[in-house]
Amino acid sequence: MRSMTGYGKAQYQTEDWNIIIEMRTVNHRFLDISSQIPNFLLPIENKIKQMIKKHLHRGRVELSIQIQGEQLQQQRMRTNWNLVRQYVEQLKEVQKELNLAGEITIDLVARLPQVMEIEEEDSKMSSHLDSIILEKIAEALKQVEEMRKKEGQNLCIDILNYIRNIENKLKWLGERRNIVIIEYQERIKARMDEYLQDAPIIDQTKLNQDIAVLAEKGGDISEELARLHSHINQFDSLVHEVGAVGRRLDFIVQEMHRECNTIGSKSNDAGISEQIIHMKSDLEKIKEQIQNIE
Numbered sequence: 001m002r003s004m005t006g007y008g009k010a011q012y013q014t015e016d017w018n019i020i021i022e023m024r025t026v027n028h029r030f031l032d033i034s035s036q037i038p039n040f041l042l043p044i045e046n047k048i049k050q051m052i053k054k055h056l057h058r059g060r061v062e063l064s065i066q067i068q069g070e071q072l073q074q075q076r077m078r079t080n081w082n083l084v085r086q087y088v089e090q091l092k093e094v095q096k097e098l099n100l101a102g103e104i105t106i107d108l109v110a111r112l113p114q115v116m117e118i119e120e121e122d123s124k125m126s127s128h129l130d131s132i133i134l135e136k137i138a139e140a141l142k143q144v145e146e147m148r149k150k151e152g153q154n155l156c157i158d159i160l161n162y163i164r165n166i167e168n169k170l171k172w173l174g175e176r177r178n179i180v181i182i183e184y185q186e187r188i189k190a191r192m193d194e195y196l197q198d199a200p201i202i203d204q205t206k207l208n209q210d211i212a213v214l215a216e217k218g219g220d221i222s223e224e225l226a227r228l229h230s231h232i233n234q235f236d237s238l239v240h241e242v243g244a245v246g247r248r249l250d251f252i253v254q255e256m257h258r259e260c261n262t263i264g265s266k267s268n269d270a271g272i273s274e275q276i277i278h279m280k281s282d283l284e285k286i287k288e289q290i291q292n293i294e
Contacts, residue, residue: 001239002294003151004028004059004246008143010136017069019133023140025148027292028060035063044130048137055141056148057244058294065133078117087112152293156239159289162282163235166256169275170228173263177221180269221266224259231256246293253287 004027012019033049052061091104109115235252238245257280264276 001152001156001241001245002145002148003155003292004148004294005151005292006059006144006147008140008147010139010143012132012136017067017129019129019136020064020066021133021136021140022064023137023144024062025056025059025144026062028058031056031058032060033063034061035065037063037065038067041065041130041133044134047134051134051137052141055145056294058246063137065137067129080115080117084109084112084115087115148294155289155293159286160236160239162286163232166228166279166282167232169279170225170232173221173272173275174225176269176271176275177225180267180272221263221272224263224266228256228259231259244294246290249290249293250287253283253290257283257287 004025006023006025008023010021031053033052035045035048037045037048048063052063087109088104091108094100095102095104231252235249238249238252260276260280260283264273267273267276
């Protein structure tokens with residue numbers, strides 16, 4: 001089980017250039033990769049994303065690649081002569097058509113949009129850098145994985161502690177259930193005796209059976225307890241699986257919460273109601289932790 005929070009950094013430095021690669025990951029419902037890379041690396045952007053997808057299954061991934069060096073990228077000014085000629089021709093036509101005075105000066109032409117453009121020349125070294133960059137991304141990715149694994153182990157310990165607390169409460173609920181049914185039977189029998197004390201003789205055996213049925217219908221939580229135990233067993237198995245388990249764990253917690261609500265609505269016993277409140281509190285803490293599990 002792994003967390004979705006991680007960080008990795010790799011650097012490659014020579015006399016000519018300095019490459020810094022940083023990768024951050026946080027929780028997200030799906031795998032969302034955002035990259036800030038130089039334009040000349042765009043041809044290998046898809047390869048970079050495929051590399052990340054092989055190792056990470058969920059979470060928002062923010063990748064930053066910074067490259068410094070004179071040999072990597074150069075800028076130069078370029079005049080768009082075709083556009084300049086069209087501007088001048090059009091200005092002369094406007095001047096002639098409207099009989100306007102004045103001259104077309106260099107100052108006017110220089111202010112026209114897109115007359116001068118800055119071009120960035122791709123470095124001849126970029127193809128050589130591809131392999132270095134991919135290697136350093138793999139290095140940063142390994143650090144991210146190690147951090148996510150370590151934090152996942154810590155989350156697993158906390159979550160399983162809450163699960164064990166819930167398991168202890170379930171044991172108490174199972175024991176309390178038998179006592180509650182007996183108490184409920186006695187209360188029903190006492191009220192029936194009160195109402196029927198002046199009535200004709202009735203079949204006492206049949207009456208006791210009916211009271212037992214009413215007692216079970218009124219507060220039996222055995223099915224809910226059995227399902228909760230089953231959910232806990234599934235939960236214990238999932239946390240030790242390899243891969244993305246966060247969504248499935250979240251679903252199990254929702255089902256456990258549903259069973260707790262059913263028990264709370266069925267039972268009129270103060271002790272059981274109190275334990276259900278504590279169980280739901282533990283489940284909320286588990287759900288909060290699960291939001292950061294891959």
